[in-house]
Amino acid sequence: MDNYLKENFGDVKAKNSSEEALQRWRKACWLVKNPKRRFRFTANLSKRSEADAIRHTFKAGLSDYKVPENVEAAGFQICAEELESIDEADDEKKLRSHEEKPVIRNGLRRKLSTYDLLPGDILHLNIGDQVPADGLFISGGSLLINLFSLTGDSKPVHASGVGIPFLLPGKEVQYLITQDACDPCSNDSACASDDLICLLVRDLDSCCLDKQKQAALKIRCLTKNKPENRVRIARAGAIKPLITLISSSDPEVQEYSVTAILNLSLCDENKKMIAAYGAIKPLVRALREGTSTVKENAACALLHLSQIEENKVAIGRSGAIPLLVNLLERGGSRGKEDACTALYLLCSAQENKGRAVQAGVMQPLVGLMADLGSSMVEMAVSVVSRLLGAVEARVALVEEEGIPVLVELVEVGTQRQKEIAVGVLLQLCEDSIEYRTKVGLAGAVPLLMALAQSGANRRKQKVRHPI
The missing domain is CATH 1.25.10.10 (Leucine-rich Repeat Variant)
Structure with a gap:
């Protein structure tokens, strides 16, 4: 074939022919009787010129664009050759068939494709979710994920870590969320919407451990600094499932649920409710068997519950006092302080004084x-x-x-x-x-x-x- 083309049509090659040679071939083969035949060496020359124009535009834009220092330091500088090598995804139907997600827009909950999201929309993300990222590299845009934008207790994930892409318009990239973008001890929590609270309470009763874990963590964040959230979440029915999760064999679920109960117990309205729903025995069990953090948080929760007079005897009879004495003797500074304060409150009940002395x-x-x-x-x-x-x-x-x-x-x-x-x-x-x-x-x-x-x-x- 190559010899035939060379003899009859000059420098026409089976692949990578020059544009001039292709024009000659086009004139010679302008009519194809059977379009389904495989021998249709008729390249789309207009598209080739468009691609050249796009490459020229990209190169011109890159020559005038100064890469931000933090982008360059993170190793995300893209040269012109790399920019040209990015292929556009042309299967639009496949791109549009993206899974719909529950989204809160203007306070209303609905299901939308992630391609239809607008600034201000709230998208619920879990570990393992894949997010389509259409960033614009030329204008310095990048992928931003704020997993806990609903709670406000978050730190946005900026494009400074490994694997976060800088992209061109029209490119579909699936960025895998591998960890929560949340530091529960950093910022103040925002007021949660009623829809979010209902969703979290429902997830606490889920059969999926990951959903339970995420819900307990979010409630922990929401109740950290906002008294109104503590009241609303308790009234929505979160206390019972959280108490159940205190006995979870998963250490993270146990820690998040104990801390959430601790935060809820800061509200006077919730103290009696937490004790009435049977939280004392699970908290005492966590104080006995949990990690050091769980023990400290359980002691602090019992401290708040012991501020109610009728709870003092119940906590003493549950076996909490020897465990508090042990924490006072062997715990960290925070654990010792909480244990000492809890013992001070509990020992206002006469029968608890003897228990404390017997515990050493x-x-x-x-x-x-x-x-x-x-x-x-x-x-x-x-x-x-x-x-x-x-x-x-x-x-x-x-x-x-x-x-x-x-x-x-x-x-x-x-x-x-x-x-x-x-x-x-x-x-x-x-x-x-x-x-x-x-x-x-x-x-x-x-x-x-x-x-x-x-x-x-x-x-x-x-x-x-x-x-």
């Missing part, structure tokens, strides 16, 4: 009081003061060598620490001669006499009586 609470409390540089000294001595209403608490305090620590607080502590420590020492002195002797031997008498000479009249009278 006095030893970590005395240790915290002795650490004068700690921020927990005042809270620890406050818990000790509250526990002294039980006889066994006074015995445990003396056995743990708490009297010398209290005397040191009277000497070098802050004004508030001194007042509480003096109150504890006076309670011990009123209890028995043995304790009064121990307080005197620890060197408290000169300090108490000094306090009796100064300060308010009420404090003078309290100190002078035992002296």
